[in-house]
Amino acid sequence: DGFVETWYDQSGNGNDAVQSTAASQPKIVDAGTLLTAGVTFDGSDDHFDFTEISNSGAFSLFIASNITNNGGMVFGDNGGASNYVRYESANAVCKIANTEYDFGDSRDTSLDIINFNRDGSNSLSANRNAAAIGSPQTATGTFDINLIGVRNNDVNPITGGIKELLIYSSDQSSNRSAVEANIMTEYSIS
DSSP, rough: OOOSSSSSSSSSSOOOEEEEOOOOOOOEETTTOOOSSSEEEESSOOOOEEEEEESSSOOOEEEEEEEOOEEEEEEOTOSSSSSEEEETTEEEEETTEEEEEEEEEEOOOOOOEEEEEOOOOOOEEEEETEEEEEEEEESOOOEEEESSSOOOGSSSOOOEEEEEEEEESSTTTTTHHHHHHHHHHHHHHO
């Protein structure tokens, strides 16, 4: 079996996601076989910590995952419950500065790309596999994240795999289609 201790930041900023506790490291290899789901979280305590990313303005997140549990946290912060991204059975949710923004979505547990984008006018939108979900909402406040797989003190851990995470501290709406197309091609998502 193989586990992930460090998920390296590919941006060149050196903000690697780290889990030094062996029992809380997500799995990547099972009995000598690479897990096709990607970095796989057990739904118990697997997670990563990274240096906090604080966005008071525009940001964009791209998440390629097949999370199977209801309410599992993709991103969170360890300062409380005020900022996170999670998937519920019928919603993709982004919580910013203690306000939850729900985007109704009949999500399944197959590999999907979810995108949250907040532009310079504080308009927050969401997409699943290149199609809009819900309606844009006005979302003000600072979005702080520093955890992958849980929020504050191991609350709402995810079950399932994450293949790719992209975090931009800028509005990527003009590049969204190209980013999603690239991820969809890489992982054969239709």
